[in-house]
Amino acid sequence: MPVLEIKDLSKAFGGLKAVNNFHMTLEEGEIVGLIGPNGAGKTTVFNLITGLYKPTTGSIVFRGENITGLPPFLISQRGIARTFQNIRLFKQNSVLDNVRAVFHPRINYNFFDAIFRTPRFNREEERVISETMELLSILNLASRAEEKAASLPYGDQRRLEIARALAGKPVLLLLDEPAAGMNPAEVKRMVELIREIKKRFQLTILLIEHQMGMVMNLCERLVVMDFGQIIATGTPQEIRNNPVVLEAYLGKGVTVA
Numbered sequence: 083m084p085v086l087e088i089k090d091l092s093k094a095f096g097g098l099k100a101v102n103n104f105h106m107t108l109e110e111g112e113i114v115g116l117i118g119p120n121g122a123g124k125t126t127v128f129n130l131i132t133g134l135y136k137p138t139t140g141s142i143v144f145r146g147e148n149i150t151g152l153p154p155f156l157i158s159q160r161g162i163a164r165t166f167q168n169i170r171l172f173k174q175n176s177v178l179d180n181v182r183a184v185f186h187p188r189i190n191y192n193f194f195d196a197i198f199r200t201p202r203f204n205r206e207e208e209r210v211i212s213e214t215m216e217l218l219s220i221l222n223l224a225s226r227a228e229e230k231a232a233s234l235p236y237g238d239q240r241r242l243e244i245a246r247a248l249a250g251k252p253v254l255l256l257l258d259e260p261a262a263g264m265n266p267a268e269v270k271r272m273v274e275l276i277r278e279i280k281k282r283f284q285l286t287i288l289l290i291e292h293q294m295g296m297v298m299n300l301c302e303r304l305v306v307m308d309f310g311q312i313i314a315t316g317t318p319q320e321i322r323n324n325p326v327v328l329e330a331y332l333g334k335g336v337t338v339a
């Protein structure tokens with residue numbers, strides 16, 4: 083059974099078809115790149131998968147279950163997590179609290195336990211902190227656990243966003259431009275990190291990214307969008323030499339390096 087199966091997906095904003103007849107299947111363990119020029123509709127696809135937008139038409143099936151139109155919290159409970167193009171953290175809270183907050187809906191104590199600090203409360207809190215610290219150390223953020231999220235360098239904030247996504251224990255991870263604004267050395271580390279978390283957490287990953295080196299290096303398969311539609315699919319090698327794709331990018335002054 084595929085992890086994700088999208089059919090005939092469309093989203094219109096007034097007269098603008100941001101996504102038009104989009105279809106895609108993701109098999110378990112795949113890492114697929116969703117690329118295309120600015121405004122092609124990539125983030126809108128993420129917003130539809132995660133329930134932030136309701137589709138105008140089409141269906142989204144996750145591990146055999148139709149999740150089309152479900153609210154975001156139910157979709158994340160099913161096992162889909164994402165990061166955002168514009169980093170979304172609780173900037174004034176500590177790194178630890180940013181991740182810990184994601185664990186809380188699944189915590190196994192009640193209001194009474196919390197007020198009276200019962201042994202169950204203490205046990206659960208210890209478990210959450212230890213799981214949080216484990217995640218932070220995988221993401222190379224453990225030494226910064228007590229720092230405010232806002233004080234982290236940009237690359238660390240991106241990794242913290244990934245830690246928050248992973249705390250939701252996803253099956254499918256949607257990464258929206260994880261390497262945006264990074265220098266080549268940071269991009270290289272991000273590639274290694276994505277490989278490592280994919281293996282460790284047995285993830286299926288859909289990746290939006292403008293850094294072509296990263297996409298070509300990481301992804302087994304690419305889906306290319308322009309003006310809301312899929313204009314090509316294939317291996318990185320096939321896409322690199324596809325004249326339709328080159329035209330879509332070159333027409334907008336960008337090179338597919």
Ligand SMILES: Nc1ncnc2c1ncn2[C@@H]1O[C@H](COP(=O)(O)OP(=O)(O)OP(=O)(O)O)[C@@H](O)[C@H]1O
Binds near residue numbers: 119124126
């Ligand atoms: N909430 C919205 N209301 C109106 N138009 C929207 C909305 N969200 C997206 N759009 C429009 O839909 C189109 C696709 O936008 P989207 O953000 O999905 O593109 P993208 O491929 O992710 O671009 P980028 O690479 O620049 O992030 C754009 O023309 C955008 O202006």
